[in-house]
Amino acid sequence: MNAISLRNLSVSYGDTRVVEDLSLDIAESECFGLVGESGSGKSTVLGAITGLVADWTGDISLFGKPRGKAIDRSFAALCQMVFQDPYGSLHPRQTVDAVLSEPLAIHGVGDADERVPEMMAACGLDPPFRFRLPHQLSGGQRQRVAIARALMLKPKILLLDEPTSALDVSVQAEILNLLKRLRREQKLTYILVTHDLAVVSFLCDRLAVMRQGRILEVTGVEALKTNSMTHTYSRELIARSTTRVTA
Amino acid sequence: MSEPLLEVENLRVRFPTANGPVEVVRGVSFALGRERLGIVGESGSGKSLTGRSILRLVRAPGKVTADRLRFEGKDLLAISEYEMRQIRGARISMVMQDPKFSLNPVMTMGEQIGETLAVHGRLPRRQIRRRVLDMLEAVQIREPERVYGLYPHEVSGGMGQRVMIAMMLIPEPAILIADEPTSALDVSVQGEVLRLINDLITRNGMGLIFISHDLNLVSQFCDRILVMYRGEIVEECAAGALEKARHPYKRGLLASVPRIDETRAELPVLDRGAWAGA
């Protein structure tokens, strides 16, 4: 069964169509990359799946169950998201402990005192960080907290919106390794939205290239590694990210 | 290399905290000629503060000291705030990370670029307009006349950053400090903006300090690279010799970047503890 299946998904902001008639199937425990330049509509797809963007038409179903537009608890327990900006995605006045306990409290799950340290350990956060505020953490540590928060409810699907593009390269490697390990350990399904093809190459099994709200090409990651993608625009993207500047 | 434009010796920046003062920049020394110098480091390595302290832009509780901070024969730490304003913008300019926060939302692009000239030079209005339009053309803006009258919210990020560069370059400074000038931009626009900075720098014979966390970018773009870690310069080398880097920090940085033809199952991660004292 497909973990995520999108049929004829269209999203508009007011009068402008951002995503046009998009269909996509993502298998269980697959990591799927969605690449494109900014404005290509790739983040909007995630918005529609989560329900943060309400103005969509078409069908979205998760594990065969069609998804309505509201965000309810059963959806929250199934699908979570990690945002791009680790500085904006944590409440500035809540300690790590409060951030991680919140999903448990919302869903009426007890034993926060057990599960919070457990999840912190799984995401590589040392126990002393538990009662710190976000401004006492580095960007990489914040992103670990955001990932831990997303995993507190033991979801099956994790949506990643440029999870490392706001981080330093050295920290990026740590977060990418973490995401890879968590996926293996917890059998997660990922959709990774990014403009960095190298990240896709490291993390993903398949990818789709998006431009102006449409999918141009869906291919296995091997095609990316061997530079054998068919669409000219995809090749252009690859060329651009391998030779960035020639000074 | 001829006489250096800027000499920095033992630069230190200190911030007081509840647990005593913390030194964020710890004794940085370098000299800049008519060249492109890259400063690389992680966030928190003190690279941005180094750039800012040259222009005395470090904010209040922070304290800057240096044995030497000389530009055109003047000690930048000793001169008055008035003299500093004559230098800032006119002789040394700085391009910041995000054009959104650096442009005044209620002035048109043309007015903002002209502002620097109006403040620093004594040119008649019409000539200022002429120069601004020339400059907009120089930063490869296709319709300078139209862009002249636009407000910041009406232009894209790449355009905004080009306008920032035009604004910084129009008084023909001797040194340009670019602090992550392209991180807020799309990959496709990044290249253009960098090429632009590069052209203008070489044409005008200026000095450039390019601050970034992206080692690859800096190595392709600069002549010489300083690697900063925890407020110190841990390595200095020519850009071409990057692959031969000796310092484990830099080797680690290079290795940790994923590649498009990635085959490693796991990316090597910097082991900070191992050489913290190195």
Add this chain to the structure above:
Amino acid sequence: MATTREWLLTESPASRLQARLGRSYRMLLALLRNPLAVLGAMIVLALVIIAIFAPFFATHSPYTVELTDRLQPPSKEFWLGTDELGRDIWSRLVFGARITLIIVVLVAAIAAPLGTIVGAVSGYLGGWADRILMGITDIFLSMPKLILALAFVAALGPGIENAVIAIAITSWPAYARIARAETLTIRNCEFIFAARLQGASAARIIVRHILPLCSSSVIIRVTLDMAGIILTAAGLGFLGLGAQPPLPEWGAMISRGRAFILDQWWVATMPGFAIVIVSLGFCFLGDGLRDVLDPKSGNSQ
């Protein structure tokens, strides 16, 4: 002592309690670095102590009429002089501090939460709820405060309780506006999206995520408004619509002293001084709190 300090300032607290205490201690330290804020805090603290222990500070009874001593200038016996009924002004000011404090605290306790909740709900929900709530807020805002308070007191009848209600009714819209503005900037932050994604209800998001962020600007504003509240209360007292005689309310005392202002200046001036000093104290404290509590300053790297 040094170890308590270390325990409080540690970067990695071991429990929720320690984290919370540490944060408060840091704020206290930051507040203590601002001399004006310390002065303000001392004035406010002095007001509270004087109000609580009024009988110890008063030298005479505030109510006993002694016509032989009427309108005495400040002296050893009567520190700040006496009024037209021979009552000691110092003692009346001391007991008046209680009334002032009660008014200020009650108004703050009614108006601030009410305004904040209205503003946060309005800002977060948007749409019709926003339009209706903000419409009401604007109607209240568009009327002059004192006049509106006067109208309410006139309708409800004079007295301290009604003065408190009247002032509270006129001061909540300002907090609603602040809270709404704050909420609008917070509403589209990713951490609110994250909370929504976890299935949190609108009420929970407002209470747990938005209100804590609005509260600091509201607290600052309330402290700065304290002076205004005292002045409005004094204004009502001055017009005879606040506290009723013989209660020693400061505004009412000025009002009665007005008749003698040219010959017996102290009768009106002393309570005036008291109002000015206490108002200043709250203003200084509010300014200091702004620097400490402002979430924007805490986030800079």
